[in-house]
Amino acid sequence: GAVVSQHPSRVICKSGTSVKIECRSLDFQATTMFWYRQFPKKSLMLMATSNEGSKATYEQGVEKDKFLINHASLTLSTLTVTSAHPEDSSFYICSARVAGGPYHNEQFFGPGTRLTVL
Amino acid sequence: SQQGEEDPQALSIQEGENATMNCSYKTSINNLQWYRQNSGRGLVHLILIRSNEREKHSGRLRVTLDTSKKSSSLLITASRAADTASYFCATSNTGFQKLVFGTGTRLLVSP
Numbered sequence: 001g002a003v004v005s006q007h008p009s010r011v012i013c014k015s016g017t018s019v020k021i022e023c024r025s026l027d028f029q030a031t032t033m034f035w036y037r038q039f040p041k042k043s044l045m046l047m048a049t050s051n052e053g054s055k056a057t058y059e060q061g062v063e064k065d066k067f068l069i070n071h072a073s074l075t076l077s078t079l080t081v082t083s084a085h086p087e088d089s090s091f092y093i094c095s096a097r098v099a100g101g102p103y104h105n106e107q108f109f110g111p112g113t114r115l116t117v118l
Numbered sequence: 119s120q121q122g123e124e125d126p127q128a129l130s131i132q133e134g135e136n137a138t139m140n141c142s143y144k145t146s147i148n149n150l151q152w153y154r155q156n157s158g159r160g161l162v163h164l165i166l167i168r169s170n171e172r173e174k175h176s177g178r179l180r181v182t183l184d185t186s187k188k189s190s191s192l193l194i195t196a197s198r199a200a201d202t203a204s205y206f207c208a209t210s211n212t213g214f215q216k217l218v219f220g221t222g223t224r225l226l227v228s229p
Contacts, residue, residue: 006160034216043206044161044219093160095217107217109153111160 002028002103004096006110013084014118021079021113023094028103029074030096035067038091038112050077074099084117091115122207122220130226137194139223141207142187148210150183151217152192155204164192164205197227 003026013019023033031052036044048069049057056069066088068080077096081088093112098104122143131137141150149168153161167174167183167190174181180193194201204224208217 004160032215036219041224043221046216046218049216091158095161097215106163108163109161112158114158 002026002096002098002106002108004094004108004110006092006094006113008113009111010114010116012116012118015085016083018080018082019084019115021081021092021094021115023077023079023096023110025075025096025098025108028096028101029099030077031074031099032097033071033077034095034097034107035069035077035079036093036095038093040091044093047079081115084115086117089115089117122209122218124205124207124220124223126223127221128224128226130228131197133197133199133227133229135197135227137197137201137225137227139192139205139225141190141192141220143190143207143209143218143220144188145209145211147185148212150181150190151208151210152179152181152190153206153208153219155206155222157203161206194225197225199227199229201225202227 005024007022033050035047038044047062050069050071052071071077095107095109097107124141151166152164165176167181178195183190204222206222207220
């Protein structure tokens, strides 16, 4: 299958700081990546759709200025949580949609990033 | 919210028993997928069933889809302790675009 990585896997930061999370497709190109948020023992909620070379599409209720998304290349999307607060603590998961090849249009998920804001 | 509902929320069984999880959704779909998530980890894709399919098998997994009832079920036969995880259904209404996840079922398989 196709592999998606996330970095860092865990991050602890102080309230008011910004945190950047990277999502990379390691062996395929992804024109579209998705960012999800998951609270403990809860389901995944889609935050935004990230398209290479264009602005991200945010779901209703997700603050664009709070969660900055950049999809600068076909293998990398970043999510920056700006001025993080304790309520932003969560598990953030990305997925990448494969462009071309045997897995064309399938989505593969990264291992997730655990963010804790103190 | 368009999020699907899954039941049961939690299921505890013994090794060797079968586990059945159900998923209901609200809108028309193009496909429905099932994922497994081990605690604190990412998602592993299990199986995809398209809206024009009624049943699909993969190893010990059997998935059914009833579009008239907007529901799906995942059956894991001869469960193993390693099957312990959370299971989520996810629907897509536009090919392979954004997914809407169900609430999940936490499965515990005891040796």
